[in-house]
Amino acid sequence: MDAVVEQIRALIADAGLKVGDNLPTERELCTQFNASRNTVREAMRIVKAYGLVDVRPKVGATITDNRLSRAFELFSFNTMEVSRKTFSDVQAFRDLLEVGSADRLLDRLTDRDIEDLYGINNRLAEISDIQEASEVDYDFHTRLISILGNDAIMDVYKVMKPVVLRIMQKGKTRRSYKTETYSEHAGVIDALAARDRLAFQYRLRSHLMIGFRNFSEEMEAVGLTKASA
Amino acid sequence: MDAVVEQIRALIADAGLKVGDNLPTERELCTQFNASRNTVREAMRIVKAYGLVDVRPKVGATITDNRLSRAFELFSFNTMEVSRKTFSDVQAFRDLLEVGSADRLLDRLTDRDIEDLYGINNRLAEISDIQEASEVDYDFHTRLISILGNDAIMDVYKVMKPVVLRIMQKGKTRRSYKTETYSEHAGVIDALAARDRLAFQYRLRSHLMIGFRNFSEEMEAVGLTKASA
DNA sequence: CACCCTATTTGTTGGACCAGAATCCCTAGT
DNA sequence: ACTAGGGATTCTGGTCCAACAAATAGGGTG
Structure with missing residues (x-):
């Protein structure tokens, strides 16, 4: 064999x-x-x-x-002992990926991208489940990253999905995704549509920080320093 | 299935x-x-x-x-050269990681980091093998990333190691790593030591671009212009 | 040009047999 | 009676075969 x-x-x-x-x-x-x-x-x-x-x-x-994809996927099998540091590392990583790639993002941005992003964000309005809302939130950020056309970055983002989803779910327990998450996303897309790099970076970074701060407080409140597999 | x-x-x-x-x-x-x-x-x-x-x-x-060793085995297969798109995606990713994280890098930078980086770079002078030189080159960039203290980013960088090594090897076939790579690294460290963010970013980006450009010419010379799906 | 049909190819199933390793059991020696 | 040795048995993965299901590319037909 x-x-x-x-x-x-x-x-x-x-x-x-x-x-x-x-x-x-x-x-x-x-x-x-x-x-x-x-x-x-x-x-x-x-x-x-x-x-x-x-x-x-x-x-x-x-x-x-697709060898690089496979290599990254191997890590998604990880025992997934999600510690608080893992969360904060992943969130910092996301900031680097999404906010840091603004230049290239705007270079490659098309009208189709903007349409899609608005479309994804609109799905938030018709959702009543936090789990599902987090999926949509994740889809939004994935679609954003996809503009880069960089498979390696996309693969890494996919690998982080389980952790990112947990961050999002926690972040949404304390606020309304139908209004806050929705309007934050909309602001990000508006900045993109206007090709306003600084506004894009500021709003996106704020969005990431807000979700994570809520999440951090949640963790401290419950005393969750470790999570499930 | x-x-x-x-x-x-x-x-x-x-x-x-x-x-x-x-x-x-x-x-x-x-x-x-x-x-x-x-x-x-x-x-x-x-x-x-x-x-x-x-x-x-x-x-x-x-x-x-055996996941980590499997991840490396994927690329030790000599059956196929790593595709050009994989190379360019990884290189763009590295730029994002290393150049894009300059702010946080300078925030966390310590004298110990600078010492270590100089030390690693000095090892280049005593090496006569391209393979080994690439390892040192990789160590340099890994040490740079390690300043961030972000495990998620470090893990990703480790997974990309085989590809990064190949990029470095290709890039070194056409120039002298003892002089060029060494001085480029030294310039990057100098900028760090001076806490000069702009110089750091400019020099590091140039360093990454130079290696990749040499590599690209190599590939075109062999007629490997095809990209992946 | 649109639709359908067929042939080809992968996907899945159930069965059969083989080689070899682990286990059990019987025997022989003490 | 007890233990050590060796052989038979059994269990498991490795390979093979034949057939059918499902998907679909490509051609044929209206």
């Missing part, structure tokens, strides 16, 4: 396959490697897990390079 | 299995998940590829934690 994995790797290397090219079909690989389809499939799953190929029905295995 | 992977992960988490414990046998998991053995096996290969379990004949799947 490991031999088949090695053969697939060798095939990719020897054939000089580039991103976008396709591997032979599973059944072809069976005859080529003198192995059963199950064995070839198991090997292919490994190669896929390594982020080297993307396999779709009817189309086969296409060469990709 | 992906569902089975998720079920296995959930099983590990919910049962509170620790390293050294064993999962149920494949056949047991079949009945438990209502899936065929082949499907369970494919899922198990993925979990194994993620470094979460170590599976041996007759003994079953034992919980382990």
Whole structure:
């Protein structure tokens, strides 16, 4: 089996396959490697897990390079012992990612982005569940990051999702997301639409700080220095 | 199938299995998940590829934690060069992390940090191997990041290490790290020591750009202009 | 041009057998 | 009677096979 994995790797290397090219079909690989389809499939799953190929029905295995994504995903399996320091580190990280990338963000910003952001934010008005509201909040920030077009940053943001969601949920227990979170987001988008970098950074940073401050007080009040897995 | 992977992960988490414990046998998991053995096996290969379990004949799947080493293995595969988009995304990410955090960096900077950075950089002078020089280069930037005291950022930087090393190696093939890399680093540290934020940002950004530009030319020379999907 | 149909390919199932490691049990020696 | 050794048994992952389900790309038809 490991031999088949090695053969697939060798095939990719020897054939000089580039991103976008396709591997032979599973059944072809069976005859080529003198192995059963199950064995070839198991090997292919490994190669896929390594982020080297993307396999779709009817189309086969296409060469990709998602290795960095996989590497980050490995950390999402983390035991997730969410300490207070983890929260504060993640929040500082978010500030760096979202506020710090303002220049490039404005460079790449399109009208479509602004529409989408308004659309996502409007979903907040029709929600009555904190859990769901946090998801929307997360979607908003993810969509913001996506403007950068940087897969590495997106992957990292996705990995942090569980922690970010917890921060958001805690932050929303003490205030109304329908008014405060909504208007804060709207202010951020308005600044974007006006291409006002300073306003964007100020409002976004304030938004991040407010949520986290509420969350911090919450933690101290309940005495939660550690959370679940 | 992906569902089975998720079920296995959930099983590990919910049962509170620790390293050294064993999962149920494949056949047991079949009945438990209502899936065929082949499907369970494919899922198990993925979990194994993620470094979460170590599976041996007759003994079953034992919980382990090889995730970090797996993350590095992803890139030690010589089957494929890291894609250009991955490189450029990572480099942009580094710029954001290192240059963008200048404010907080200067806030937390201590004399000890500066000493350490000079010390690391001085190691460059006694090195004749590009591989080793890249390690020192990486150590320098890691030490810089460490000033932030942010574990989340440090973890991300560590995961990117293989890619960053490749960028550095490529960048060093065309110039002398003993003179150029060394003096660029020294300039960055000097700016830090003088608490000159603008100089720090300018020099660090230039340093990052130079390495990447050299690398880009290298790739184009070989004809690798294609990006990932 | 839009719609549908078919052939191809991956996804999943159930079964079978093999090799080897762990375990149990029987035997022989003390 | 007790223990150590060795062999038989059993259990488990590893591989293979044949068939069907589901998805979909690509062609054919109106």
